[in-house]
Amino acid sequence: MTRTVPTPEEMHALGGELAALLRAGDLVVLRGDLGAGKTTLTQGIGAGLGVRGAVTSPTFVIARVHPSVTGGPALVHVDAYRLGSLAEVDDLDLDASLAESVTVVEWGAGLVEGLADDRLEVTVSRALGAGGDETRTVDVVAVGERWAGAALPA
Ligand code: ADP
Ligand code: MG
Numbered sequence: 001m002t003r004t005v006p007t008p009e010e011m012h013a014l015g016g017e018l019a020a021l022l023r024a025g026d027l028v029v030l031r032g033d034l035g036a037g038k039t040t041l042t043q044g045i046g047a048g049l050g051v052r053g054a055v056t057s058p059t060f061v062i063a064r065v066h067p068s069v070t071g072g073p074a075l076v077h078v079d080a081y082r083l084g085s086l087a088e089v090d091d092l093d094l095d096a097s098l099a100e101s102v103t104v105v106e107w108g109a110g111l112v113e114g115l116a117d118d119r120l121e122v123t124v125s126r127a128l129g130a131g132g133d134e135t136r137t138v139d140v141v142a143v144g145e146r147w148a149g150a151a152l153p154a
Contacts, residue, residue, distance in 0.1 A: 015044015
């Protein structure tokens with residue numbers, strides 16, 4: 001799917017729509033420039049999953065676990081911006097997260113694809129709206145058996 005998302009509120013809401021599809025063991029890889037809206041989308045996913053703790057852009061923390069307060073899977077939010085190699089990704093030891101939690105990785109494109117055969121690849125891009133105002137487009141591509149036949153948001 002590709003959708004035009006004109007406001008942060010709608011970005012948050014789209015995260016909620018994605019969260020409704022996500023279950024334990026799922027991986028979401030977020031691509032997009034600084035300021036594109038990746039963390040905003042992740043906040044919406046966290047809200048949809050009913051997790052505890054503010055989902056922020058961590059400056060020093062690379063991976064943060066947000067337990068669910070509703071009995072669902074935890075959200076593991078990874079910011080891979082400062083990670084340069086697969087070895088550093090390995091050091092994060094995401095295996096447990098990838099098995100039990102919903103793992104969302106900002107800046108993970110080109111780094112984490114090898115961790116899971118099944119994933120949602122989400123690209124957030126800045127775009128100009130009809131009135132010349134700044135908006136965003138969000139493109140979601142489902143990869144792997146897990147998502148075969150799954151209905152993504154339109
Ligand atoms: P990233 O994590 O990709 O660096 P953020 O989620 O931190 O980006 O968002 C950067 C800024 O863009 C924030 O001020 C946020 O409110 C704003 N923003 C997010 N989504 C949208 C949108 N769809 N339209 C306009 N502004 C947005
Ligand atoms: Mg961010």
